[in-house]
Amino acid sequence: MSEPLVLGADVGGTSAKAALIDASGRVLGRGRAAGGNVNSSDGDPAGNIGAALREALGDHDPARVAAGMIGMAGSAAVPQKARRVADTAWQLAGLTGSPRIGTDLDIAYAAGATGxxxxxxxxxxxxxxxxxxxxxxxxxxxxxxxxxxxxxxxxxxxxxxxxxxxxxxxxxxxxxxxxxxxxxxxxxxxxxxxxxxxxxxxxxxxxxxxxxxxxxxxxxxxxxxxxxxxxxxxxxxxxxxxxxxxxxxxxxCLVLAGSLLTTPGLVAQRVRTDVTVRFGVEPVVAPDPVAGALLAALRAADFPIPPDLPARLRAALDTTAVRQS
CATH class of the missing domain: 3.30.420.40 (ATPase, nucleotide binding domain)
Structure with a gap:
């Protein structure tokens, strides 16, 4: 039996990014397309998300995809519309079933969380x-x-x-x-x-x-x-x-995300110092939110997540070029 695969996507107003991994967390492909915010993106949000998913899937058999998570900015305000867009994108990528949907906050937290x-x-x-x-x-x-x-x-x-x-x-x-x-x-x-x-x-x-x-x-x-x-x-x-x-x-656990807090500079430095003093916990800077979408998909599908997998996955997504293997 072929090893199951997992797809995750981070969808914002200006871009939709996706990645494909196997159950061990090995990155097999990545994709990127125009934005798919269900409230503000121009054009065809479902088509854009589907294009990113297809690029990440590459030549791998869509039938092997056992779980998926799409983190969508703006989805909480219009859940029914978000579900239609996500399901359509999933189908356009040649996938069966239906992905889980989260907000951009869900996957940003999951990307950096230690618990x-x-x-x-x-x-x-x-x-x-x-x-x-x-x-x-x-x-x-x-x-x-x-x-x-x-x-x-x-x-x-x-x-x-x-x-x-x-x-x-x-x-x-x-x-x-x-x-x-x-x-x-x-x-x-x-x-x-x-x-x-x-x-x-x-x-x-x-x-x-x-x-x-x-x-x-x-x-x-x-x-x-x-x-x-x-x-x-x-x-x-x-x-x-x-x-x-x-x-x-x-x-x-305290996760910092967004360009102001993840890009080195005065604001990131001050906020990091201030929250450490205020909360008594060292904050974690969130990596690529796609990592959070993939980890959320693994958890939702009850796949085992070894203790070292989140760190390996985050590191791989930081260094893997947009390509299929």
Missing amino acids: GDGVLLLAGTGAVSAAFTGYRLTKRCDGLGWLLGDEGSAVWLGIEGLRAAVAALDGRGPETALAAAMVARLAPASPTGDPRQDLVAAAFRVPPARLGELAPTVVAAAVEGDPVAERIVTAGCTALVRTASVVADRPR
Whole structure:
């Protein structure tokens, strides 16, 4: 009898990534396609996810796939739609049956967790914390979007930096290097001759999610010693720790995920230090979320997971090129 295979996928707004492993955790193939967020991705989310799954499957027999997990951003808000999209993608890849569905939070936690009970703190474009019991999400805080929440996220940092820049130019706020930096970034030609109005026009032309691209400008100014930027970064880090504190007081495991917390830099360094002091536990930086999808699929199918398998799988996904074997 052929050895069973397992498929896992991490599906976001801009990309869908998948990987195929055997029951021992050996990576056999990887795939990538355009995004498949059921709420925000353009085009054909099911087709995109199916393409990533097919690429990961390669020449392997689809009948050997015994388990699968698709972690989908936005799926919690529209579970029935997410189920239809996932099932269609599964069928487009030539697979039978139906995959399990999780949220992006589920697989991000599973990717880095040292146990089933713990907390995830994620900060990238948005920001959210979630508590897990037995790998099941039991409580969450924030993740409410740029208008109502996401405190400490990249978008939040970008907006706060932009506000500080305009306030300085307007005379309402203290002088800051962010004023010149934001003008140079968004409106270097100054079409109106008034940098305040130039920034207003430029900011409203940018989709809110892309304001997160201004976060590195704010962080760079803080690193250079600008007091206004420093206060913004400090407030953002404090907000992230507070968000994590809402869902748990003394977690057994704390996983950090999202670009702000997994990319080396001032924010990641400060948050890591602050949560260690606050919770008394050394945080784990989450690797590729696809690893979490695969581990979740193995657990759901009651496949044995040797103690060393999670580490081996995470390492393999960090180094394996996108290819079939």
